[in-house]
Amino acid sequence: MMIEIKDYSLWAGGKKVLDGINLSVREGEFLAITGPTGSGKTELCYSIIGIYPNMLPCRQKGKIKVCGMDATKAKPAELAMHVAYVFQNPISQLTGYGMSVEEEVAFGLENRGVEREEMKERVERVLKTLGLWEVRKNSPFELSGGQQQKVALASVLVLEPKVLILDEPTGHLDSYGTRMVLETVDKLREEHNITTIFVSHKFKEMVKRAERVVVMLDGRIIREGKTRDVLSDAEFLRKNGMIPLPITELSEKLREEKRWKGRNAVDVEGFVARWRERR
Amino acid sequence: MAVFASFVEKETVIHRTHPAVKIVWLFFAFVLFFVSKTPFVPLVFFLFVVVFAFAGKVAGIFLKSLLIFILPIGISLLIMHAYFAPLGGEETVEFFGVKFYVQGIEFSFLMLSKICALVSSFFLFIFTTNPAKLSSAFARFGMPYKLGFFLNAGLQIIPLMYIKANKVLEAQMARGLKVKGSLVDRFRAYIPLLGPVIIGSVVETFERAIALEVRGLSIEGKKTHYYVVELGMADKALFILSVLLNAGLVVMAL
Numbered sequence A: 001m002m003i004e005i006k007d008y009s010l011w012a013g014g015k016k017v018l019d020g021i022n023l024s025v026r027e028g029e030f031l032a033i034t035g036p037t038g039s040g041k042t043e044l045c046y047s048i049i050g051i052y053p054n055m056l057p058c059r060q061k062g063k064i065k066v067c068g069m070d071a072t073k074a075k076p077a078e079l080a081m082h083v084a085y086v087f088q089n090p091i092s093q094l095t096g097y098g099m100s101v102e103e104e105v106a107f108g109l110e111n112r113g114v115e116r117e118e119m120k121e122r123v124e125r126v127l128k129t130l131g132l133w134e135v136r137k138n139s140p141f142e143l144s145g146g147q148q149q150k151v152a153l154a155s156v157l158v159l160e161p162k163v164l165i166l167d168e169p170t171g172h173l174d175s176y177g178t179r180m181v182l183e184t185v186d187k188l189r190e191e192h193n194i195t196t197i198f199v200s201h202k203f204k205e206m207v208k209r210a211e212r213v214v215v216m217l218d219g220r221i222i223r224e225g226k227t228r229d230v231l232s233d234a235e236f237l238r239k240n241g242m243i244p245l246p247i248t249e250l251s252e253k254l255r256e257e258k259r260w261k262g263r264n265a266v267d268v269e270g271f272v273a274r275w276r277e278r279r
Numbered sequence B: 001m002a003v004f005a006s007f008v009e010k011e012t013v014i015h016r017t018h019p020a021v022k023i024v025w026l027f028f029a030f031v032l033f034f035v036s037k038t039p040f041v042p043l044v045f046f047l048f049v050v051v052f053a054f055a056g057k058v059a060g061i062f063l064k065s066l067l068i069f070i071l072p073i074g075i076s077l078l079i080m081h082a083y084f085a086p087l088g089g090e091e092t093v094e095f096f097g098v099k100f101y102v103q104g105i106e107f108s109f110l111m112l113s114k115i116c117a118l119v120s121s122f123f124l125f126i127f128t129t130n131p132a133k134l135s136s137a138f139a140r141f142g143m144p145y146k147l148g149f150f151l152n153a154g155l156q157i158i159p160l161m162y163i164k165a166n167k168v169l170e171a172q173m174a175r176g177l178k179v180k181g182s183l184v185d186r187f188r189a190y191i192p193l194l195g196p197v198i199i200g201s202v203v204e205t206f207e208r209a210i211a212l213e214v215r216g217l218s219i220e221g222k223k224t225h226y227y228v229v230e231l232g233m234a235d236k237a238l239f240i241l242s243v244l245l246n247a248g249l250v251v252m253a254l
Helices: A041-048 A101-111 A116-129 A145-157 A175-192 A203-207 A227-231 A234-239 A246-256 A268-278 B019-035 B040-055 B059-083 B102-128 B131-140 B145-174 B183-214 B233-253
Strands: A003-012 A015-025 A030-034 A059-066 A083-086 A163-167 A195-199 A212-217 A220-226 B092-095 B098-101
Touching: A003 A041, A015 A041, A015 A220, A030 A041, A030 A203, A041 A059, A041 A163, A041 A195, A083 A145, A083 B183, A101 A116, A101 A145, A116 A145, A116 A175, A145 A175, A175 A195, A203 A227, A212 A227, A220 A227, A234 A246, A246 A268, B019 B040, B019 B102, B019 B131, B019 B233, B040 B059, B040 B102, B040 B233, B059 B098, B059 B102, B092 B102, B098 B102, B131 B145, B145 B183
Parallel strands: A030 A195, A030 A212, A083 A163, A163 A195
Antiparallel strands: A003 A015, A003 A059, A212 A220, B092 B098
């Protein structure tokens, strides 16, 4: 297992923010974590990468093992050797250290003491993979939101992590930027088989990517299962403050009107194919 | 796009010159600020820096930034000392019926010449020195990596705030904020921007601190640099020449 969390609880800011979390993520898996705002998704991510307790005061109970390391004790810099973290706002992830995209991407390698020749090779490789080679000399602050998020991705991928945590990576982006980032995530998954934890409110982004979905509410995992099973359960989602996908609501409505016999749909293509099949 | 108070990428001899040479000029600008008794020497120093700015192909942004910075200081200095005359003085001159003190005018020009020398050398340094190369140069002189990083990050604060302010300004304009009109109107329009810029920057600081941690800033052990900045023979010669020239200027200024 790449990540193993056992009976983990976290108290921060005078209240319990995570309560008895049990979760395992296997190598190469693409796991989605969802839930309403304030449900503890980001706190769980911060615990995995060691921000709790190293950068934020807290009390912890239970165990988190990340690539064999005890994340409740290790420093973020040590965990960063294995786990990469990308968050919502692309601007705040740019360190501003380098005046160009390539310098920004090289920053993590400098910290690890990677030799210059190898550093150049790795920076070039990751920039080409993410389609940023043409803008390598530009200031990251001049790029679009989507491109900035790609620079943030490149900056952590150049470190060749085993686990990639994407905490609402498209939250600040328009539809073009969102597509740009998701296509990059798909490409990485195909080419590198990185274990990925994808935190998002946007069910549409999870449907074709995640094998498993974890739903959080009030600091607890309230459901865990196959993406299709969880996201098609419109009643469960609504009951817990989430809005099902439009296609799920449509298929649900059609079933109520006895015009659809299958289970709730989660993707348009699948629904249309099954609709045609039945007619 | 050139950003206010930020490095401008160009292929010129000034850009290629080792940061240590530029630091010499910055250092002597400080020395002149404190020791010069005449405006002549700081003005000569300033002219040198202007020539370097043209040689570095950053004259446009350099002069614009200088004007933005110097003009309000210059005007207030002149009004304060030439009109209100806190230093006193007997001799006066009249312009359009308004009495000005000669001693105050002289003092204003002396201060302005010193400020010009200091600010211009700072802008030249910022516009022509790649921060990543600066860190590498610091490291070569034995400066700890983290200290070099924080000095570098300090230099980036103004450009980052400028970018953020522009984004907030665009957002506010989209919501109907008028930023055109008289100087007073413009000033009034910029006041609501201060809150979002300052608060936004504080919020981003925490996320940036996480970004630095997950990219291993605190990892102990050997650090390397993307660039290798060597102090070559030409740089050494320029360094010595700069020291001698500036030392001569300081002697003249005493």
